[in-house]
Amino acid sequence: MKKVLILGAGAGGTIVANMLRKQIPESQLEITIIDRDERHHYQAGYLFIPFGIYSTEDVIKSKKEFIPQGVDFIVDTIVKIDPDQRRVETKASTYDYDWLVISTGCDIAPDEIEGMRDAWRDNAFDFYTLEGANALYKQLKYFDSGKIVLNIAEIPYKCPIAPLEFVFMADWFFQVNGVRDKVEIEFVTPLDNVFTKPVAAKVLGEFAAKKNIKVTPHFDLAAVNGKEKNIESHKGNKIGYDLLVAIPPNMGNKCLIDSEVSDPVGYVATDNHTLKAENFDRIFVIGDTTNVPASKAGSTAHYMAYTLVDNLIREIDGHAALPKFDGHATCFLASGFEKAILLDFSYDVEPLPGKFPFPGMGPFSLLKESLSNYWGKMMFRWVYWNLMMKGLDLPLEPQMNLAGKIRQKAS
Ligand SMILES: Cc1cc2nc3c(=O)[nH]c(=O)nc-3n(C[C@H](O)[C@H](O)[C@H](O)COP(=O)(O)OP(=O)(O)OC[C@H]3O[C@@H](n4cnc5c(N)ncnc54)[C@H](O)[C@@H]3O)c2cc1C
Structure with a gap:
């Protein structure tokens, strides 16, 4: 019997396992999924943990709840991939495959920046890990005056809107706590604006200005000086802080780098539209570990899964993969005071104003703050656990739809 092996049971791997098992019965295809962590995050x-809105229990469930019947779930660490032998080595065993799906995501790498590790969890914190988010909660709870700097070290990083969400939520948090006038918030980015795409960058930049958040663009982080409490750019510019919220460099998993199936940062060269690995046969790639120029987001992984599963089944049936993935991403950006802003975009279409998902009706508004967008953001957790991770369809098309969107120029 043919074997499909899925590496990583996070967002992408779990959706693929569910969609594939639904379409091909156990008697015709063996599916195995491997992950080092028994808990699904x-x-x-x-994002909500530092502000006391969610706790650890709200963001963790057992992975077993989401692995469908008829799929073998192995808890183990993947060490090496051998595409020539079609074999994967874990700490405890080896697995052969006919087709491989790589879905090992990406993680923060604070050691990549000089001095960041020395300041880590002393005056430099993150919210990209569960431990980091919980440690930052303790800091924010008692922070009643001084300067918070959020710094993005480099691109790409996962969830491109999360840093902006953090500073918008921080503005809300300190206002509610009655200390906003004593807290400075600065958003420091290597980009030339708060976001990559011009129309959204303009709208989101205006929100930042309205919320009295200072934006410092073109800052390429070279070092963190924890003792002096400043960050330093490659040009030698320094920005002081009392509390640093760091988005360190993001990297794909070491097993991919060690196996030379990725670039040195751990991203696998992936066809933008078929999601096949560019340099290896019988390997598909999904989610954050691809090098495609789409957002590293759970919504993107969900949209990708439709193309990937179709193409995997096409190959199993002896047909060529089709170029169907269009870079689609849908992101709710929490902006404080029970409001959120919604962005829907693809490789070719930048985030535009309009209504979503139903043209003219919404209920969500694109590139605008609204209460219904906030409900969408808060409902996303239910949708994630109960629909997406079970491989069920949402009332959304995997491909970006221009209906309901208004074309617009940035200036
Ligand atoms: C703070 C924050 C906010 C975010 N907000 C949003 C949002 O609002 N909307 C949105 O759509 N997305 C959001 N994201 C992004 C989203 O979580 C990721 O894009 C998504 O999880 C990517 O799925 P993935 O399958 O590629 O990777 P992951 O979900 O990270 O899964 C990778 C899996 O691989 C496993 N793994 C890795 N290496 C190994 C190994 N060597 N051996 C065994 N197992 C291994 C890991 O344990 C993990 O389970 C956010 C992310 C962060 C950090």
């Missing part, structure tokens, strides 16, 4: 929920 709803990473989008990490």
Whole structure:
């Protein structure tokens, strides 16, 4: 019997396992999924932990709840991939495959920046890990005056809107706590604006200005000086802080780098549209570990899964993969005071204003703050656990739809 092996049971791997098992019965295809962690993390929920809105229990469930019947779930660490032998080595065993799906995601790498590790969890914190988010909660709870700097070390990083969400939520948090006038918030980015795409960058930049958040663009982080409490750019510019909220460099998993199936940062060269690995046969790639120029987001992994599963089945049936993935991403950006802003975009279409998902009706508004968008953001956790991770369809098309969107120029 043919064997499909899935590496990583996070967002992408879990959706693929469910969709594939639904379409091909156990008697015709063996599916195995491997992950080092028995717990599934709803990473989008990490954002709310520092502000006391979610706790650890809200963002963790057993992975077993989401692995469908008829799929073997192995808890083990993947060490090496051998595409020539079609074999994967874990700490405890080896597995052969006919087709491989790589879905090992990406993680923060604070050691990549000089001095960051020395300041880590002393005056430099993160919210991209569960431990980091919980440690930052303790800091924010008692922070009543001084300067918070949020710094993005480099691109790409996962969930491109999360850093902006953090500073918008921080503005809300300190206002509610009655200390906003004593807290400075600065958003420091290597980009030339708060977001990559011009129309959204303009709208989101205006929100930042309205919320009295200072934006410092073009800052390429070279070092963190924890003792002096400043960050330093490659040009030698320094920005002082009392509390640093760091988005360190993101990297794909070491097993991919060690196996030379990825670039040195751990991202696998992936066809933008078929999601096949560019340099290896019988390997598909999904989610954060691809090098495609789409957002590293759970919504993207969900949209990718439709193309990947179709193409995997096409190959099993002896047909060529089709170029169907269009870079689609849908992101709710929490902006404080029970409001959120919604962005829907693809490789070719930048986030535009309009209504979503039903043209003219919404209920969500694109590139606008609204209460219904906030409900969408908060409902996303239920949708994630109960629909997405079970491989069920949402009332959304995997491909980006222009209906309901208004074309617009940035200036
Ligand atoms: C703070 C934050 C906020 C976010 N907000 C949003 C949001 O609002 N909306 C949204 O759509 N997305 C959001 N995201 C992004 C989203 O969580 C990721 O894009 C998504 O989880 C990517 O799925 P993935 O399958 O590629 O990787 P992951 O879900 O990270 O899964 C990778 C899996 O691989 C496993 N693994 C890795 N290496 C090994 C190994 N060597 N051996 C065994 N197992 C291994 C890991 O344990 C993990 O389970 C956010 C992320 C963060 C950090």
